Amino acid sequence: MARFRIAVLLAMVCGVAAGEVFRLPTANEAIFERGGGERFFVGTAGKPWTSGAFGCVRTEGWQMHEGLDIRCLQRDRRGEPIDPVMATADGVVVYINRRTGLSNYGNYIILRHVINGIEIYSLYAHLKEVRADLKSGQTVKGGETIAMMGRTSNTAQVISKDRAHVHFELDFLVNDRFGAWYRKYHKGERNDHGDWNGQNLMAVDPQAVFLAQRAQGPAFNFATFVRQQTELCRILVRGSEFPWLKRYPGFVRTNSAVQTIGGYEIALNFAGLPYELTPRDVSEIKSKVPVQLVSVNEAEYARNPCRRLVTKRGSRWELTVRGQNLISLLTY
Numbered sequence: 001m002a003r004f005r006i007a008v009l010l011a012m013v014c015g016v017a018a019g020e021v022f023r024l025p026t027a028n029e030a031i032f033e034r035g036g037g038e039r040f041f042v043g044t045a046g047k048p049w050t051s052g053a054f055g056c057v058r059t060e061g062w063q064m065h066e067g068l069d070i071r072c073l074q075r076d077r078r079g080e081p082i083d084p085v086m087a088t089a090d091g092v093v094v095y096i097n098r099r100t101g102l103s104n105y106g107n108y109i110i111l112r113h114v115i116n117g118i119e120i121y122s123l124y125a126h127l128k129e130v131r132a133d134l135k136s137g138q139t140v141k142g143g144e145t146i147a148m149m150g151r152t153s154n155t156a157q158v159i160s161k162d163r164a165h166v167h168f169e170l171d172f173l174v175n176d177r178f179g180a181w182y183r184k185y186h187k188g189e190r191n192d193h194g195d196w197n198g199q200n201l202m203a204v205d206p207q208a209v210f211l212a213q214r215a216q217g218p219a220f221n222f223a224t225f226v227r228q229q230t231e232l233c234r235i236l237v238r239g240s241e242f243p244w245l246k247r248y249p250g251f252v253r254t255n256s257a258v259q260t261i262g263g264y265e266i267a268l269n270f271a272g273l274p275y276e277l278t279p280r281d282v283s284e285i286k287s288k289v290p291v292q293l294v295s296v297n298e299a300e301y302a303r304n305p306c307r308r309l310v311t312k313r314g315s316r317w318e319l320t321v322r323g324q325n326l327i328s329l330l331t332y
């Protein structure tokens with residue numbers, strides 16, 4: 001009993017309560033404290049801390065931020081950030097970018113995890129340096145130091161010392177045929193990061209994950225968490241085979257009424273995450289068009305419009321070019 005209590009205490013000290021799968025990527029834990037937002041997040045230049053959170057938090061709610069900008073706690077004598085950056089969970093290194101100039105993420109690292117049967121990727125950006133011995137394919141433990149915080153980026157406007165942060169994402173991989181899709185639809189454009197191009201990563205709110213995990217304790221299940229996203233819209237796509245179905249079978253519902261699958265009805269959250277896919281019979285897929293918009297949750301669109309996946313023309317909702325683009329990649 002005493003030993004268990006010590007283990008719990010140790011775990012709490014290290015930023016994770018007993019049984020929690022996802023750990024905070026730095027020692028900054030203010031996200032769990034009442035009124036701690038200001039000490040946890042860094043806003044964009046001249047904007048409040050809320051612009052460092054996830055979602056439609058930028059440009060008056062019309063620009064999406066796909067991760068959390070977590071404030072630095074430790075600095076060297078010159079004021080440079082030196083916080084250790086740690087793996088959020090046990091995982092495998094899948095991508096390291098050490099060519100700072102090739103990305104607005106600067107130096108960054110992506111890890112692959114499987115949590116409650118769901119494949120999820122964590123991304124840590126603007127790093128000063130990634131641990132020298134790390135390479136793709138290597139396994140890491142949750143809480144293991146993988147990098148040092150920095151402020152690298154290839155953007156014209158540099159990240160100032162006082163805004164030093166790690167940009168942290170939790171992502172789903174949309175399609176492992178991304179390279180072929182990109183060559184077809186972005187002819188002549190460079191793709192420096194292969195499958196790890198930002199267009200191929202679908203982010204979920206890490207803050208919501210951390211808070212749900214802390215509130216629910218051992219009952220927290222990541223698959224259930226994802227399936228409980230708020231619906232922005234439902235679409236109907238033709239086709240019975242695309243990589244998402246195989247990669248995330250936990251989001252596919254069974255439909256015993258279906259004899260031959262002709263397509264899928266898909267619920268998307270505001271960010272475009274396809275979190276629920278229901279098979280439809282060939283006889284139900286009447287239209288020749290590859291994708292139809294079935295319904296829109298107008299209240300959710302009013303709250304979170306920034307991905308601009310759908311738009312209202314007169315009294316009719318339709319998928320935007322962005323929305324169609326996303327479905328094109330998803331079903332390629």
Ligand SMILES: [Zn+2]
Nearest residue numbers: 067068069167
């Ligand atoms: Zn960021």
